[in-house]
Amino acid sequence: MTKQTIAELLNSDCFLQEVEIKGWVRTFRANRFIALNDGSTIKNIQCVVDFENTPEETLKRITTGAAVAIKGTLVESQGKGQTVEITVSEIEILGDSNPEEYPIQPKKHSFEFLRENAHLRIRTNTFSAVMRIRATLSFAIHKYFTENGFYNFHAPIITGSDAEGAGEMFQVSTLGLDKLPKNEEGKVDYSKDFFGKETNLTVSGQLEAETYAMALGKVYTFGPTFRAENSNTTRHLSEFWMIEPEVAFNNLDDNMDLAEDFIKSVISYTLEKCKDDVEFLDNRLTQEEKTKPANQRSEMTLLERLNFVVENNFKRVSYTEAIDILRNCKPNKKKKFQFPINEWGADLQSEHERYLVEKHFKCPVILFDYPANIKAFYMRLNDDEKTVRAMDVLFPGIGEIVGGSQREERLDVLKQKIAALNIDEKELWWYLDTRKFGTAEHSGFGLGFERLVQFTTGMGNIRDVIPYPRTPQNADF
Ligand code: 4AD
Ligand code: MG
Numbered sequence: 001m002t003k004q005t006i007a008e009l010l011n012s013d014c015f016l017q018e019v020e021i022k023g024w025v026r027t028f029r030a031n032r033f034i035a036l037n038d039g040s041t042i043k044n045i046q047c048v049v050d051f052e053n054t055p056e057e058t059l060k061r062i063t064t065g066a067a068v069a070i071k072g073t074l075v076e077s078q079g080k081g082q083t084v085e086i087t088v089s090e091i092e093i094l095g096d097s098n099p100e101e102y103p104i105q106p107k108k109h110s111f112e113f114l115r116e117n118a119h120l121r122i123r124t125n126t127f128s129a130v131m132r133i134r135a136t137l138s139f140a141i142h143k144y145f146t147e148n149g150f151y152n153f154h155a156p157i158i159t160g161s162d163a164e165g166a167g168e169m170f171q172v173s174t175l176g177l178d179k180l181p182k183n184e185e186g187k188v189d190y191s192k193d194f195f196g197k198e199t200n201l202t203v204s205g206q207l208e209a210e211t212y213a214m215a216l217g218k219v220y221t222f223g224p225t226f227r228a229e230n231s232n233t234t235r236h237l238s239e240f241w242m243i244e245p246e247v248a249f250n251n252l253d254d255n256m257d258l259a260e261d262f263i264k265s266v267i268s269y270t271l272e273k274c275k276d277d278v279e280f281l282d283n284r285l286t287q288e289e290k291t292k293p294a295n296q297r298s299e300m301t302l303l304e305r306l307n308f309v310v311e312n313n314f315k316r317v318s319y320t321e322a323i324d325i326l327r328n329c330k331p332n333k334k335k336k337f338q339f340p341i342n343e344w345g346a347d348l349q350s351e352h353e354r355y356l357v358e359k360h361f362k363c364p365v366i367l368f369d370y371p372a373n374i375k376a377f378y379m380r381l382n383d384d385e386k387t388v389r390a391m392d393v394l395f396p397g398i399g400e401i402v403g404g405s406q407r408e409e410r411l412d413v414l415k416q417k418i419a420a421l422n423i424d425e426k427e428l429w430w431y432l433d434t435r436k437f438g439t440a441e442h443s444g445f446g447l448g449f450e451r452l453v454q455f456t457t458g459m460g461n462i463r464d465v466i467p468y469p470r471t472p473q474n475a476d477f
Pocket of ligand 1: 164204206235236240244245403404445448449450
């Protein structure tokens with residue numbers, strides 16, 4: 001007797017062998033046909049029960065959601081929709097599932113309802129497919145970097161620095177909020193706190209990754225990051241995972257090449273490994289699109305979009321060119337943008353990014369050389385002294401998926417920038433040391449993992465591609 005997963009069984013040709021399988025009942029039809037799923041694949045295996053020789057008491061307990069152990073013979077299927085099935089010889093109910101109470105019934109549930117039942121939603125086809133793809137993408141990312149000579153580097157999660165300088169941090173403290181110790185000036189005395197200083201959850205591992213790149217050459221982080229921004233959108237989480245490669249001696253062009261090759265590689269690996277799941281989600285999205293008005297439907301199916309990204313070059317466009325396009329485009333002239341584009345220097349909103357990608361270029365776009373004053377302090381200043389060597393990768397349906405830059409490697413320029421932004425230089429002494437001792441050109445970027453999963457699965461809401469989403473006013477489970 002062999003013990004295998006359903007994925008393995010469906011791929012095997014061990015007909016007429018005795019098999020043993022455990023899983024959860026998806027449906028039980030005509031007192032005879034169990035659709036059984038064990039999570040190993042989106043496909044169920046059909047198990048045919050000999051109801052005449054099975055006790056009534058047992059048959060009653062075969063309900064949606066119940067865990068069962070089945071022994072039987074693998075045979076070629078007579079029915080439509082599957083090639084093999086199991087003729088059941090023995091069935092044991094491992095765990096009952098009261099049909100009156102079990103929330104996940106074999107019918108269509110709204111994503112909102114499933115979010116409230118996030119601990120059970122992985123038992124649906126859609127969420128199991130999304131989470132298998134998420135796991136595969138994660139593996140593909142480690143595989144890509146490892147095979148390309150990068151070292152994985154674990155950036156600290158608790159830190160004293162604010163890498164992005166945006167002040168959107170969750171404080172970490174063991175001081176009780178109701179009895180904060182004050183110093184002579186009446187301010188909170190952080191010397192009494194656990195770390196003896198103010199600390200927060202990291203918004204990015206970049207600064208630490210830079211120090212590692214300046215020793216190991218090519219490194220990447222892949223860890224959780226936290227942002228206390230009050231953004232209730234379909235693309236923002238308070239806790240998300242970010243991949244941040246950092247490479248010594250790379251300039252901005254090398255950085256763009258790396259980002260493009262990396263994204264194409266991980267998507268194409270996942271397309272190959274998760275065919276059934278992508279096919280299922282492709283179908284799901286097509287059905288969903290049909291419910292939208294014709295002018296809001298996307299021109300490509302999920303599969304077409306994924307193949308398009310893998311097969312085509314990303315369009316590289318400077319910020320200045322982009323502003324020209326946006327200033328003169330129809331929606332801007334007709335005042336259709338919520339944030340009209342009037343002049344050079346404007347920060348781009350997601351409506352502008354999506355116009356460039358979806359309407360104008362109709363392909364992924366890498367925007368580069370942004371105005372210095374809308375980007376973080378660490379980006380390398382161009383000779384025009386107005387723009388920095390920043391790059392954002394913009395994707396259809398998503399907007400910004402990657403943000404990165406060539407870093408300012410000149411100590412004096414970096415110090416001026418830090419002073420101009422009123423950042424305390426002393427806090428960054430260790431970061432500045434990399435510019436003092438053996439400084440060199442280097443570059444990196446951050447890819448928002450959930451936005452990549454969103455793109456690959458075609459899911460509209462970022463809350464549906466992370467197991468337990470954290471967003472403003474919500475940290476359930
Ligand atoms: O553009 P960001 O803020 O860049 C950085 O943090 C740099 N330190 C990265 C680097 O150069 N090493 O964030 C990078 C990416 C964004 O492009 C986006 O995909 C994702 O992280 N991201 C978020 N994803 C989900 N929820 C949020 N609140 C996000 N904020 C950023
Ligand atoms: Mg950004």
